[in-house]
Amino acid sequence: MGTATPFKARRLSAHLSVAFEELVGMCAALTDLTAEEAYAFFRHGLERELAKAIEAYEKHSPNEEVCARANRVMAGSIALALQAHEDPVSAHEWPQDIDEFQPVYRIAQHYLDRAKDDARSRLLSEGKAVSPTRMRGAVHQILRGRLSAHQRTEHLSAPSIRARGHPLVVLLDDTLFDGASIVQSATIAATAAASPDDAHLYLEHDTRRFSAIIPIVTQALQADDHWGVDVSQRQTILRTFAWLTGDKRLCDYRPSDIEGYKSALQRIPTTHRWDGHQQAVEDVLASYPTIPKTNKRNGRTLNRDLSTMERVAKHLSKSSWKPRSGHGRIMDFSEHYVEIKENPLEPERVPWTVDHLKAFFSSRVYLGGGGTAKRHHATDLPTVWHDASYWVPMIAAYAYMSREEICGLECEDVVSSADRPYIAVRRNMTKSKDGHTADGLKNLHRDRVVPIHPELIRLGFLEYVEAVAAEGHVAIFPELYHRDLKVRGGKRFWQSSFRYQVDAVAAVMPLPRTVSGKDADFHSFRTYGASHAETTDVKQAIVDLLFGHASAGTNLRKYGRARLTLDEAEYLERLHDGLVTVAPIVTGHLVCPPKINLLPLDRRSRTGSAPGRRASLSKAERRKRDKAAK
Known part of the structure; x- marks a missing residue:
């Protein structure tokens, strides 16, 4: 050498x-x-x-x-x-x-x-x-x-390049590289204009790009139990922030970037396809000079994104975004939350009505129809099949649990040996996101017990659970979690069954609809239950325990521990009385089946379309409806 x-x-x-x-x-x-x-x-x-x-x-x-x-x-x-x-x-x-x-x-x-x-x-x-x-x-x-x-x-690290959007798109622009580099001149001018104090707001001079620290921050927040296993939505929010702000170095971020990020989100409609953040930000914003009210970002969604970034900012304020002097924070996203103004005359989500639920449970799925993909059609030998299509909406109408909570139940979560049989809503492996950690709770308040409504018992829910367990399944609705499925759980249930069940109701009577045009959906079961509870004498504390909501007020929040004070029988009895009061009977017309009928596993919960409804909707209308329901 x-x-x-x-x-x-x-x-x-x-x-x-x-x-x-x-x-x-x-x-x-x-x-x-x-x-x-x-x-x-x-x-x-x-x-x-x-x-x-x-x-x-x-x-x-x-x-x-x-x-x-x-x-x-x-x-x-x-x-x-x-x-x-x-x-x-x-x-x-x-x-x-x-x-x-x-x-x-x-x-x-x-x-x-x-x-x-x-x-x-x-x-x-x-x-x-x-x-x-x-x-x-x-x-x-x-x-x-x-x-x-x-x-x-x-020039890839120049803020003026990052601020324009995806670097590949920007650097292909020949107008920026004609003779002496315009980008370089702009960068030099911006650097010269910045004061020495402004250039060093942070104790550390961290030159890493924001996109580079996304996996690092995610792992740290998971380790501190701030975030759970499923972080796909949060990581999308972080990548969107990097894209909209030019993916700058951490030491270059300023409070004005927060307002710019918020403003850009408000100018991009909910129907925009992000396309992996490949488009230039300016091009995307320019393509939407005005946004219809129905496509504007919801205030709660905007606050959710800002809240996610606030958690990241708090974490970074201990290191990369730690101020050079003082004890405050430079990047404070909480200051930019929007005020949510509730208008009871224009709700963001409408509840089902008693008449709609009676129509829902009068479809051929409950009265008897054909087999797989023909459940909504008349047949010479009508049969009622028991699977997620049959039970999930009924549990929602009598237990007010969320879609994912119901679809992810395991046989062990149904306790029939108690004086008042109940469902334990808790984390389990069926709802696990990574296959290693039990999951399935939106927050700690959702860990609860819900008595099983007498109507569910009358119609054979406990016998159904026993039949599924006898087949050797862990999940109550194993057809929604088959390992060969690309879409599993609640989304699978919506795709294969629920949207067609809603169509069957729409063929009989107009669906409840918001002012913005959003039809009633699965979450409308919970909205229906909470709305109906308002007209009863059941204490709000009992309603909160049934729904898995955090109670308001210091007394209930800090000292309310009925589950630990009362014995199991008395606690369940009080919850049962409250549930029966706030959940009126909407299935009284159904006959208790002589036996539990189960289809082969790969054919369960596939109802097929309902006649009459889909033909009245255009392809664009169905796509819009389906996207809103998801």
């Missing part, structure tokens, strides 16, 4: 500098290419190389020094390839006695060979003659495009 002496290193450095100078002053080579053809080859080289350069940059981020050094090596290699193409003799003059520099020459030769192959393939595919002058011009433009890609990548 040779030794890279200072003299030899300086010689190579000077050699590369000469190559760059010659490239800058180089005129277009004599060629048969038209101006349009030359530009097409330039863009061909630029687009391919830029995508790889950005990918390499992000891979080595946040170490920007390593990124910059690697980028300079690649640019120098392409410059050598371009010089060798214009003057083949110069390639023989490259220093051959410094082994450490041989990789640079090999990279240069690789770029030159690949440019020749690309030029030849492109000319042949376009039916053009592969003449020496045409090849010379094509290779020249491809290499120029590849070199420009690395020159543009030097």
